[in-house]
Amino acid sequence: MAVCLVLYCITRFASKTPKDALMPKAKVLAFINYKGGVAKTTTTYHVGCCLAQHLGKRVLLVDIDPQTNLTFLCASIEEWEKFKKTKGTINSMYRRYLEGKSLDPKYFIWKEPVGGNIKQRIQGLDLIPCDIDLLGEDLGGGDLAGPIPSFELLKRHADKYIKDRSFLRKALREVENDYDYILIDCPPNLYLMTQNALVASRWYVVTAIPDHLSTIGLSILQQKARRIGESFKHAHTLAGGDAGPVRAAELGGVIFVRVRLGGSMITNVHFSTMVQVRSSLGHGVCFEGHTTELIGYGEAAEQSLPVWMTNTKNAISAARKGEYEQITNELAKRF
Ligand SMILES: Nc1ncnc2c1ncn2[C@@H]1O[C@H](COP(=O)(O)OP(=O)(O)OP(=O)(O)O)[C@@H](O)[C@H]1O
Numbered sequence: 561m562a563v564c565l566v567l568y569c570i571t572r573f574a575s576k577t578p579k580d581a582l583m584p585k586a587k588v589l590a591f592i593n594y595k596g597g598v599a600k601t602t603t604t605y606h607v608g609c610c611l612a613q614h615l616g617k618r619v620l621l622v623d624i625d626p627q628t629n630l631t632f633l634c635a636s637i638e639e640w641e642k643f644k645k646t647k648g649t650i651n652s653m654y655r656r657y658l659e660g661k662s663l664d665p666k667y668f669i670w671k672e673p674v675g676g677n678i679k680q681r682i683q684g685l686d687l688i689p690c691d692i693d694l695l696g697e698d699l700g701g702g703d704l705a706g707p708i709p710s711f712e713l714l715k716r717h718a719d720k721y722i723k724d725r726s727f728l729r730k731a732l733r734e735v736e737n738d739y740d741y742i743l744i745d746c747p748p749n750l751y752l753m754t755q756n757a758l759v760a761s762r763w764y765v766v767t768a769i770p771d772h773l774s775t776i777g778l779s780i781l782q783q784k785a786r787r788i789g790e791s792f793k794h795a796h797t798l799a800g801g802d803a804g805p806v807r808a809a810e811l812g813g814v815i816f817v818r819v820r821l822g823g824s825m826i827t828n829v830h831f832s833t834m835v836q837v838r839s840s841l842g843h844g845v846c847f848e849g850h851t852t853e854l855i856g857y858g859e860a861a862e863q864s865l866p867v868w869m870t871n872t873k874n875a876i877s878a879a880r881k882g883e884y885e886q887i888t889n890e891l892a893k894r895f
């Protein structure tokens with residue numbers, strides 16, 4: 561009996577070594593789709609708010625879209641201007657990176673911006689805000705900016721290729737032990753910043769409206785994301801580095817958004833597209849939860865609050881559906 565107890569203690573506590581204590585690195589996820597208006601930002605925001613407010617997680621939202629929409633879902637323009645003036649934005653951090661200075665990402669993190677104006681601050685939810693100035697940077701990179709450069713080009717410019725895509729990875733490494741989740745809201749393209757996000761993330765999540773035009777690009781998107789990862793790894797080898805530890809994001813799932821209802825039923829077109837995409841992507845790739853087309857999401861956006869903290873009739877009715885709660889619970893189980 562005593563021997564059993566000793567053995568139990570050894571195995572039990574051996575699994576709680578200091579290595580495990582250091583384990584809780586953030587799960588880094590990029591929300592992407594090169595198609596615009598498919599609720600990438602609304603989803604990043606609501607999932608982030610829900611993880612922090614309802615599941616008690618420490619969450620960092622990262623806005624890398626020069627449209628700055630995620631930032632404005634978190635705070636008012638006035639608050640953002642104040643933060644930008646005193647601290648800066650992701651663009652200031654990027655400039656430091658290009659100048660070879662230390663990134664100091666903690667300095668650029670906006671602590672708990674959501675809900676401050678109504679004195680219901682969401683605790684544990686931080687933001688690295690964005691800035692329209694990032695637009696110029698995002699389009700930079702010349703021939704190397706596209707997702708898949710030719711072999712010759714990659715060979716000649718491997719170091720630059722790696723450097724251009726390593727900014728976010730480097731910045732997030734410095735804060736990943738402070739969070740459970742880091743969620744990156746990408747612009748509707750696959751330019752440099754999105755490539756940075758893919759290189760910095762463990763998974764990418766795609767939001768898609770279940771109609772023909774929105775879903776035909778899904779397999780292309782997967783292909784491109786894979787090629788971006790391969791090129792990055794390849795560049796490491798060409799630069800003489802060890803590509804072993806280099807890992808680009810894998811598809812973490814597809815979330816259907818803005819699903820149209822006729823009465824209480826999903827309309828035929830959306831329903832059949834969802835069935836077809838689910839079967840073509842394989843079991844478990846698509847989330848069970850989805851969002852439906854509801855005015856309340858737009859109204860909540862105007863108030864820089866998640867639907868469940870917004871007091872208009874439509875937002876309250878959207879909140880009652882608990883759509884993002886279901887999606888967030890699933891996401892927390894997956895990752
Ligand atoms: N379920 C929904 N029902 C109705 N409107 C929605 C829903 N989800 C998002 N929206 C609205 O759709 C618009 C586009 O959403 P959002 O900005 O999140 O998309 P996006 O993919 O991030 O766009 P972009 O590609 O421009 O970054 C916004 O006005 C948003 O409020």
Ligand SMILES: [Mg+2]
Nearest residue numbers: 600601625629
């Ligand atoms: Mg967006």
